[in-house]
Amino acid sequence: MKVGIADTTFSRINMGKIAINELRKICSLPYERYTVPGIKDLPIAAKKLIDERGCDIVITCGWVGATENDKLSYIVLSMSLQLVQLMTGKHVIDVTIHEDEAEDEQELLVVAENRVREHVRNAVDLLLNPKRLERLAGTGQRQGYEDVGEIRR
Numbered sequence: 385m386k387v388g389i390a391d392t393t394f395s396r397i398n399m400g401k402i403a404i405n406e407l408r409k410i411c412s413l414p415y416e417r418y419t420v421p422g423i424k425d426l427p428i429a430a431k432k433l434i435d436e437r438g439c440d441i442v443i444t445c446g447w448v449g450a451t452e453n454d455k456l457s458y459i460v461l462s463m464s465l466q467l468v469q470l471m472t473g474k475h476v477i478d479v480t481i482h483e484d485e486a487e488d489e490q491e492l493l494v495v496a497e498n499r500v501r502e503h504v505r506n507a508v509d510l511l512l513n514p515k516r517l518e519r520l521a522g523t524g525q526r527q528g529y530e531d532v533g534e535i536r537r
């Protein structure tokens with residue numbers, strides 16, 4: 385089994401490097417990294433990681449700017465990653481940081497690092513330990529910010 389990691393030069397944090405660091409911490413799965421200019425290049429990067437480099441799951445690391453155009457680009461990315469998954473039958477975990485989602489750059493850094501690391505864990509669990517995800521169903525898991533917990537009766 386092999387994990388694909390796709391990231392961008394547009395991002396202001398080296399999300400691909402963080403993803404590789406976390407992957408090496410939690411498992412011994414081999415990986416392939418593919419860096420592209422920006423989020424709209426991530427769908428083809430994911431498909432090539434699956435089709436040409438034999439990856440069984442892909443984590444895409446994207447950074448969305450704060451302008452309207454940036455947000456429209458994210459919708460294109462998001463729809464396209466759904467298509468890649470349906471075309472290939474493989475999971476593509478979309479790790480996205482929205483530049484305007486945090487109060488300041490330092491908070492953005494923390495959220496980005498947490499989100500990457502937590503989704504790497506999700507991707508590994510999807511491949512190797514799906515029962516862990518089942519145990520967490522309905523518990524309000526979040527990636528980046530704190531988990532919000534389940535609604536109690």
Ligand SMILES: Cc1nc2c(=O)[nH]c(=O)nc-2n(C[C@H](O)[C@H](O)[C@H](O)CO)c1C
Nearest residue numbers: 394421422423424447448449453454457
């Ligand atoms: C408007 C825009 N916004 C973003 C963004 O918020 N994040 C990002 O990673 N890339 C953006 N890009 C660039 C495209 O994703 C892509 O890299 C170029 O159109 C080249 O294919 C564009 C064109």
